[in-house]
Amino acid sequence: MRQNPSFTLASDEGVKRLVREHPWATIVSMTDASGLVASHYPVLLDEDADGIVLLTHVGKPDDLVHELGRHEVLVIVQGPHGYVSPGWYDANPAVPTWNFVTAHLHGTPELLDADENLRVLEALVDHFEDAMPEPRRMRGTLANSEYADRIATGTVGLRIPITRFVAKNKMSQNRPDETVDRIIAELEGAGPYASPPLAAEMRRTHEALRAARR
Incomplete structure (x- = not known):
């Protein structure tokens, strides 16, 4: 991913927030047998670990297809994103763009034993079921x-310590405040490219920038 200093997301905490709020990830491997392979799974943070460590599982035989444990993988986490029309800027000539937040995380997976795998599966289910009015637990009854x-x-648990990452938070930081406010208003509106989640991400980014300027 091409980096731009204006849009760099460099902090571990910023990446961790992205993972917590958008835990559906793409796992990409360059394998000896099949070349590039990609799969999609939910991920959690190991909140007790130092740095960024992901916990997840794959269904068999994805562990073999990805040759997991034999090489580094790329894990892509994507947050809110959407089209930004130049008509939302001003009367000056401009081109459209796409605002987004994403992280490319690199690490070599550690395969978990059966007990650890079950604990990760339970944690994943609990994480998502906690929001339900009557949560369904994996092991609530015999x-x-x-x-x-x-x-x-039928699954293989993974622990992926992240050794490096490239992350980008492109939220029109190169635009003046009045233009940013117009973009947010359009995203919060009822037009064809409305996106309240992207508007909220832009608002969070620019509130922090404006607070830092005070």
Whole structure:
């Protein structure tokens, strides 16, 4: 990903927030047998680890297809994104753009044993079920526990310590405040490119920038 100093997301905490809020990731491997391979899975942060460490699982045989544990993988996490029309700027000539926040994370996966894998699966289910009015746990009853144990054998748990990353938060930081406010208003509106999540991300970015200028 081509980097631009105006849009660099350089902090571990900024990347961690992106993962927490947008945990659906793309895992990309360059394999000996099949060349480039990509799969999509939910990820969690290991909140007790130093640095950025991802926890996830893959369904068999993705572990073999990706040759997991044998080489580095690229994990892509994507946040809000959307089209920005030059008509939202001013009367001057301009080109359209695309605002987005994304991170490219690199690390070599560690394959977990069966007990660790089950703990990661339970953590993933709990993470998403916690928001439900009546959460369904993997091992809430004996029947659930037996089912969970059976299903878990078809998966492989992963711990991915991130050794390096490139992250970008492109939210019109190169535009004056009045233009940014117009873009946010359009994104919050009812037009064909409205995107409240992108508007919220832009607002968060520019509130921090404006606070730093005071």
